[in-house]
Amino acid sequence: MNTDTRTPDLVWRxxxxxxxxxxxxxxxxxxxxxPNAAVLxxxxxxxxxxxxxxxxxxxxxxxxxxxxPMTHWLAGRFGRKRIFLLxxxxxxxALELCTLATTPLSFVGAxxxxxxxxGTLAPLSMAILLDELPPLRHGHIGPTWSVTAMLGIVSGPAxxxxxxxxxxxxxxxxxxLPMAVGIFxxxxxxxxxxxxxxxxxxxxxxxxxxxxxxxxLQMLMDRGERLEWFASTEIRVEAIAAALGFYLYxxxxxxxxxxxxxxxxxxxxxxxxxxxxxxxxxxxxxxxxALTSPMLEELLGYPADTAGYLTLPRGxxxxxxxxxTWRVPAWLDNRIAVLGGAALSALGTWxxxxxxxxxxxxxxxxxxxxxxxxxxxLLPALxxxxxxxxxxxxxxEATVIFNLARLFxxxxxxxxxxxxxxxxxxxxxxALAKHLxxxxxxxxxxxxxxxxxxxxxxxxxxxxAAIVAVIGQFKLLLVAMLAASPLVFLLxxxxxxx
Numbered sequence: 001m002n003t004d005t006r007t008p009d010l011v012w013r014x015x016x017x018x019x020x021x022x023x024x025x026x027x028x029x030x031x032x033x034x035p036n037a038a039v040l041x042x043x044x045x046x047x048x049x050x051x052x053x054x055x056x057x058x059x060x061x062x063x064x065x066x067x068x069p070m071t072h073w074l075a076g077r078f079g080r081k082r083i084f085l086l087x088x089x090x091x092x093x094a095l096e097l098c099t100l101a102t103t104p105l106s107f108v109g110a111x112x113x114x115x116x117x118x119g120t121l122a123p124l125s126m127a128i129l130l131d132e133l134p135p136l137r138h139g140h141i142g143p144t145w146s147v148t149a150m151l152g153i154v155s156g157p158a159x160x161x162x163x164x165x166x167x168x169x170x171x172x173x174x175x176x177l178p179m180a181v182g183i184f185x186x187x188x189x190x191x192x193x194x195x196x197x198x199x200x201x202x203x204x205x206x207x208x209x210x211x212x213x214x215x216x217l218q219m220l221m222d223r224g225e226r227l228e229w230f231a232s233t234e235i236r237v238e239a240i241a242a243a244l245g246f247y248l249y250x251x252x253x254x255x256x257x258x259x260x261x262x263x264x265x266x267x268x269x270x271x272x273x274x275x276x277x278x279x280x281x282x283x284x285x286x287x288x289x290a291l292t293s294p295m296l297e298e299l300l301g302y303p304a305d306t307a308g309y310l311t312l313p314r315g316x317x318x319x320x321x322x323x324x325t326w327r328v329p330a331w332l333d334n335r336i337a338v339l340g341g342a343a344l345s346a347l348g349t350w351x352x353x354x355x356x357x358x359x360x361x362x363x364x365x366x367x368x369x370x371x372x373x374x375x376x377x378l379l380p381a382l383x384x385x386x387x388x389x390x391x392x393x394x395x396x397e398a399t400v401i402f403n404l405a406r407l408f409x410x411x412x413x414x415x416x417x418x419x420x421x422x423x424x425x426x427x428x429x430x431a432l433a434k435h436l437x438x439x440x441x442x443x444x445x446x447x448x449x450x451x452x453x454x455x456x457x458x459x460x461x462x463x464x465a466a467i468v469a470v471i472g473q474f475k476l477l478l479v480a481m482l483a484a485s486p487l488v489f490l491l492x493x494x495x496x497x498x
Contacts, residue, residue, distance in 0.1 A: 001417040005374070006226075013190040014122035015131050015188050016127060016186045017128055017132050017186065017187070017191060018126075018128075018132050018187040019130045019186070020127060020128070020182075020183045020190075021125040021126070021128040021132070021147050022125070022129070022185055023179060023182070023183055024088075024121045024124075024183050025121070025122055025123040025125045025126075025145055025148045025152070026148050026149070026151060026152040027091075027121070027152065027176055027180065027183070028081075028118040028121045028122050028125075029148070029149040029150070029151075029153045029156075030062075030152035030153070030154070030156050030159075030176065031060065031114065031152075031153065032060060032061060032152070032156065032286070033057075033119065033152075033156030033157055033160070033286070033289060034152045034156035034157070034160040034172050034173075034175075034176075035056050035057070035156075035160055035161060035169075035172060036057075036117065036156060036160060036290065036293045036308070036311075037157040037158070037160050037161030037164065037297070037305070037307045037308035037311070038159040038160045038163070038169045038172055038304055039053050039056060039170070039293065039294055040171045040297050040298060040304065041164045041165075041304060042056065042107070042164075042420065043168035044236050045169055046101065046102070046103065046107055046342070046470075047103075047104070048104045048107075048137070049104075049226070049314040050190065052104050052108075052224060053418070054290065054414050054415060054418040055104075055108045055111070055222060055292060056111060057061070057286065057410075057411070057414050058411040058414050058415055059108050059111040059112045059115060059220060060111045060112070060114060060115035060118070061226070061286075061407050061410055061411040061414075062115065062214065062215075062218050062407075062408075062411045063112045063113075063114075063115030063116040063118065063119065064115040064118045065119065065209075065214075065407040065408055065411070066116070066119065066128055066211050066214060066215075067115075067116045067117075067119030067120060067168070067402050068119040068120070068122070068400065068403070068404065068407075069121060069186045069207070069260065069261060069400050069404070070119075070120075070136030070326035071119070071120045071123040071124060072119065072201065072396075073201075073202035074119075076126070077318065078482070079193050080124060080127065080191075080193065081187065081188075081191045081192075081193045082193075083124065084120070084121070084124045084128075084187055084191070084354070085184060085187060085188060086122070086459075087117045087118070087119075087120045087121055087124070088117075088180050088183055088184045088187070088269070089184065090113060090117035091114060091117040091118060091180055092177055092180040092181065092184070092271065092364065093113070093178075094110050094111070094113040094117060095114065095115035095176055095177055095180065095279060096113065096173075096177070097110035097113065097172045097486070098108075098110040098114065098173045099170040099173050099174065100169075101147050106121050108375065110442075116400070122145075122149070123400075123464060124147075126468040127144055128191065128333075129144075129145070133349060135388045137472025138207035143322075143323070143326040143380070144175075146321060146322060146326075146379060146380065146383075147322060148317060150315075150318060150319055150322055150376075150379070151315075151319060152313065153285075153315075153317060154311070154312075154315025154316075154318055154372075155285075155315060157289060157293055157307070157308040157311040158305075158308040158309055158311060158312050158315075159172070159175070159308070160172045160304075160307070160308060161303075161305045161308025161309070162176075162303040162304075162306050162308060162309075163175065163250075164304050164305075165303055165304040165305040166305070170270070176376065179398050181191070190377055194448070196219060201258065202260075203253060203256070203258065203259045203260040203493060204247055205248075205350050206253065206256075206259045206261070206333070207253060207260045209245050209246075209248040209249040210245065210246075210249045210260060210261065211245070212241055212244070212245030212248075213241075213244075213246035213248075213249060214242075214245070214408070215240050215241070215242075215245075216238045216240075216241035216242030216243075216244075216245055217238075217242040217246075217412075218237065218411065218412075218415065219238045220235055220238040220239055220242060221412070221415035221416065221419060222415055222418075223235065223238075225418075225419050225422055225423060230266030236493075253320045256285070261400070261401055261404070262394075262397045262456065263401075264394065264397075264398060265390065265394045265398040265401060266401075268389055268390050268391075268394075268489055269389075269490065269491075269492065270276060270385055270386060270388060270389045270390070270492055270494075271386045271389070271390050271398060271402075271409070272312075273385075273487050273488075273490045273491055274382045274383075274385040274402075274403065274491065275386060275402055275405045276405075276408050276484070276487060277346070277378070277382055277384070277484050277487050277488070278340070278382050278405045278409070279405040279406065279408070280409060280480050280481065280483075280484040281375060281378050281379065281382065281406060281409065282405065282407060282408070282409025282413065283408035283410065283412065283413035283416075283477070283480055284349065284408070284412040284413065284477050284480065284481060285375055285409075285410060285412050286370075286413065287410070287413040287416075287417045287473075288314075288349075288352075288474075288477065289311060290414050290417065290418075290471055291362065291417060291421070291473055291474070292307075292310075292311065292368070293308065294312060295355070295466075295467075295470050296364065298466075299357070299463055299466055299467055299470070300359075305332045306361075308366055310361055310364050311316055311368065313365040313368050313369040314365075314367075314369055314371060314372035315372060316317075316369070316372070316466055317368075317369040317370070317376060318372035318373065318375050318376035319376060319378065321341075321372070321373040321374070321375075321376025321377045322372070322376040322377075322379055322380055324376045325337055325341075325376065325379075325381055326380045328449055333351050333386050333493055334381055334384045334388065334491075334493070335488055335489075335491050335493065336426040337377055337380075337381035337384070338377075338378065338381045338382060338385060338488045338491065339485070339488050340374075340377055341375065341377030341378035341381055342373045342374065342378065342481060342484070342485040342488060343374065343485070344370055344373050344374025344377065345371050345374030345378065346374070346478060346481045346482055346485065347370055347371075348367050348368065348369070348370035348372070348373070348374055349367075349369025349371055349474055349477050349478040349481055350478055351363065351366065351367035351371075352367045352371070352398035352471070352474040353471055353472075353475060353478070354367075355367075355467070355470070356467070356469060357463070357464075357467055368426050379444075380434065383402070383490050383493075386398070386402055386410025388494040389492060389494045413477075415451065416476070417473045417476065417477070420469075420472065420473055420476060421469050421470065421472075421473050422469075424465075424469035424473075425465050425466050425469040426465075428464075428465035428468045433464075442487045456490060463492040
């Protein structure tokens with residue numbers, strides 16, 4: 001018979017820390033997507049241009065992704081508890097700065113700060129769970145952590161849409177403040193600093209080169225369309241910075257044994273293939289949200305709360321499929337789940353090509369649910385495939401690279417769909433409106449078009465062009481899914497499981 005010999009005080013401390021770790025994971029993921037259904041309110045409040053909307057998401061994700069690999073070194077150098085508390089304090093400060101922002105630049109700056117602070121929260125939360133839970137329960141931490149993170153992402157649009165519609169867009173950031181304060185108090189009171197923590201070396205040159213490359217590429221993609229690409233000096237500078245940063249990092253990686261983001265793990269074929277597919281998974285996961293909610297609100301006239309609610313079937317299907325796939329027996333060929341998830345994701349994205357201004361909410365919910373189920377199958381299936389043949393000694397570094405693939409896939413995917421959306425909207429508008437003149441064919445059929453009637457027709461044409469452009473972006477996501485799907489046949493079935 002097992003008896004718990006711990007004192008009630010220790011039991012309470014243990015449970016509080018586990019709850020704090022889970023809640024911190026949820027809060028970090030929740031703040032990625034919570035502005036999704038509120039983007040039009042944020043845009044109106046800050047006078048943001050259409051091409052700046054993507055920065056609301058990409059700035060947070062990119063900043064977190066860059067800071068995340070530093071977590072192990074920061075915790076060893078300054079202490080896990082101290083870094084966790086500092087991150088929470090900066091996260092809460094950034095939340096407040098988001099609400100105080102009056103310009104797009106100040107808002108994006110606050111989101112960058114918020115994302116950077118969140119970069120350490122998820123890894124340190126995982127470390128707390130590993131320390132506080134007995135070894136026999138460590139096998140449940142990965143699924144629990146993944147489900148919690150996905151719950152945060154999929155619940156964000158619905159909560160943010162409702163809050164922004166009835167309480168203003170500032171409330172979507174105030175909501176996380178009590179969570180951050182509660183987690184801070186629990187960690188400050190209950191977490192004990194690990195003694196004798198080893199300070200691991202950190203490759204600052206590799207980190208700086210990689211960061212410059214990513215930042216330059218992200219800025220180039222975010223601002224290129226607005227500044228007419230290489231006609232702008234700024235874009236040329238950003239392109240040079242991106243190329244130089246990646247060049248220095250690649251040379252550095254091939255000439256130094258231990259470096260930032262150790263690419264030794266990429267020699268394992270299963271890990272490399274699964275990571276590439278995981279990148280595509282991220283490319284589809286968040287850009288679909290970034291397209292759907294603005295389409296529902298701006299083009300189809302849904303209020304923000306309804307637009308958020310319509311994302312719930314996709315989120316529910318994703319989480320349910322994720323849980324069920326984690327429970328699939330280990331002896332079953334994992335490649336079947338990967339192939340099934342890719343097929344469902346592609347099918348759901350294909351259904352989105354049938355969106356039209358005349359539809360009701362049913363096609364949106366149906367297509368989202370199918371795509372969500374497929375993505376929910378892919379997450380655990382690809383995780384198993386990636387680590388099934390990998391040397392256990394490399395799993396810590398591999399986990400960082402694997403998660404970065406999804407994060408960078410998401411932030412680059414948002415930038416790509418924004419670029420093609422605005423370019424396609426302009427080209428379709430030109431194609432549809434070329435005969436829309438005061439004395440053109442339309443005027444001959446309907447009578448002389450005065451300024452007011454011409455403006456009305458132009459507004460209708462703009463809406464039609466935007467719908468066509470949105471569907472074009474879903475085609476782009478579908479092509480990405482179809483292009484990645486054959487990679488499943490490169491995965492090997494492991495002879496033994498680790």
